[in-house]
Amino acid sequence: MRIKVFTLFPDMLRPMLGASILGRAISAGLIDVELIDIRAYSEDKHRNTDDYPFGGGAGMVMAAQPIVDAFAANLPADYKGRRVYLSPRGRTLTQKVVEELAREDELTLLCGHYEGVDQRALDAVIDEELSIGDYVLTGGELGALVVIDAVSRLVPGVLGSDESSEDESFTTGLLEYPQYTRPADFRGQKAPDVLLGGNHAGIVAWRRERSLDLTLRRRPELLESAPLTDADRELLTRLKRAREIEAGFSALGLSRQDMQTADLWPKQWLSAFVPEANRKAARKQCVSGRRHVGWLWQAFSMGFIPAFIEGESAARAWREQTPIGSCTARGASRRTPLSASVRSFSRTRR
Numbered sequence: 001m002r003i004k005v006f007t008l009f010p011d012m013l014r015p016m017l018g019a020s021i022l023g024r025a026i027s028a029g030l031i032d033v034e035l036i037d038i039r040a041y042s043e044d045k046h047r048n049t050d051d052y053p054f055g056g057g058a059g060m061v062m063a064a065q066p067i068v069d070a071f072a073a074n075l076p077a078d079y080k081g082r083r084v085y086l087s088p089r090g091r092t093l094t095q096k097v098v099e100e101l102a103r104e105d106e107l108t109l110l111c112g113h114y115e116g117v118d119q120r121a122l123d124a125v126i127d128e129e130l131s132i133g134d135y136v137l138t139g140g141e142l143g144a145l146v147v148i149d150a151v152s153r154l155v156p157g158v159l160g161s162d163e164s165s166e167d168e169s170f171t172t173g174l175l176e177y178p179q180y181t182r183p184a185d186f187r188g189q190k191a192p193d194v195l196l197g198g199n200h201a202g203i204v205a206w207r208r209e210r211s212l213d214l215t216l217r218r219r220p221e222l223l224e225s226a227p228l229t230d231a232d233r234e235l236l237t238r239l240k241r242a243r244e245i246e247a248g249f250s251a252l253g254l255s256r257q258d259m260q261t262a263d264l265w266p267k268q269w270l271s272a273f274v275p276e277a278n279r280k281a282a283r284k285q286c287v288s289g290r291r292h293v294g295w296l297w298q299a300f301s302m303g304f305i306p307a308f309i310e311g312e313s314a315a316r317a318w319r320e321q322t323p324i325g326s327c328t329a330r331g332a333s334r335r336t337p338l339s340a341s342v343r344s345f346s347r348t349r350r
């Protein structure tokens with residue numbers, strides 16, 4: 001991949017291009033980045049490259065002449081690569097766009113500065129405007145570095161064998177699962193057990209579930225186009241339900257954090273929350289295999305506990321079946337920080 005960058009400030013890019021993965025890829029010849037100083041092509045006797053905007057207004061505009069001449073001097077007439085102007089007005093850069101750019105053999109990036117670039121230069125030498133996000137930078141150099149970095153990762157050989165671009169956020173269509181490294185216990189915060197054992201299938205399943213959960217929480221719109229299996233969809237239904245449950249709990253003054261401490265709750269709560277018919281299975285699944293944030297959460301998310309927060313009629317049906325009022329927080333452990341809120345929760349269910 002050969003990339004040419006046209007800029008007034010080549011020194012802004014050099015440090016990034018000389019370090020870490022990009023630096024190694026450039027030294028190894030896997031990518032070639034050429035920095036072209038637009039100022040060198042200015043016909044002005046003081047090498048000026050900008051001027052006041054016609055029509056008035058704040059700031060300066062980069063003039064067309066140095067840019068058009070710099071392009072003419074550095075790109076052959078039959079240049080096939082894409083010529084991109086970094087601009088907040090452009091198409092927003094996403095991983096899909098990065099993949100598209102990575103398929104090019106050559107790429108040219110124009111960095112604007114000040115108030116931007118004379119439109120006639122853009123009309124003459126640019127194929128497309130690209131934005132790195134909905135905010136305004138002082139110049140296009142950081143944007144160019146973002147494009148170079150993201151595109152280079154997809155060039156074969158740039159990432160080492162132990163680094164992969166396939167299992168990343170967006171590439172899979174989802175956000176990535178949380179990562180952990182040694183020590184297994186960092187100042188009392190433990191890495192999830194499943195990652196410490198050698199059960200590969202368990203690890204894959206845990207990561208997929210965490211990925212789906214994070215995407216659902218933070219970027220639900222990604223799920224509309226992500227490639228999902230039937231098992232993913234089933235899991236998502238559960239996770240959505242768990243979110244509704246969390247919302248229901250939070251309306252009762254119980255947080256997700258509180259639900260984590262639900263592991264400390266006494267067995268009575270199992271009988272308080274889970275109807276008789278489901279208790280055995282729930283105990284097996286939730287008490288021993290609490291994979292998330294406590295058996296109570298697990299019990300809800302797995303559907304062992306009826307959907308009493310989904311509607312008043314469901315709530316009534318469950319209450320009639322399970323005399324929750326007869327099983328209040330009286331049996332709750334004194335250690336439970338929740339006993340007060342739980343007591344009021346029970347009262348509301350009577």
Ligand SMILES: C[S@@+](CC[C@H](N)C(=O)[O-])C[C@H]1O[C@@H](n2cnc3c(N)ncnc32)[C@H](O)[C@@H]1O
Nearest residue numbers: 086087088112115116131132136137139140143
């Ligand atoms: C201060 S900005 C000019 C903004 C311009 N006056 C506007 O309102 O659209 C100067 C230069 O920074 C670069 N730039 C600023 N924000 C950017 C973004 N979000 N994505 C890519 N490039 C950006 C562009 O090259 C632009 O010419």
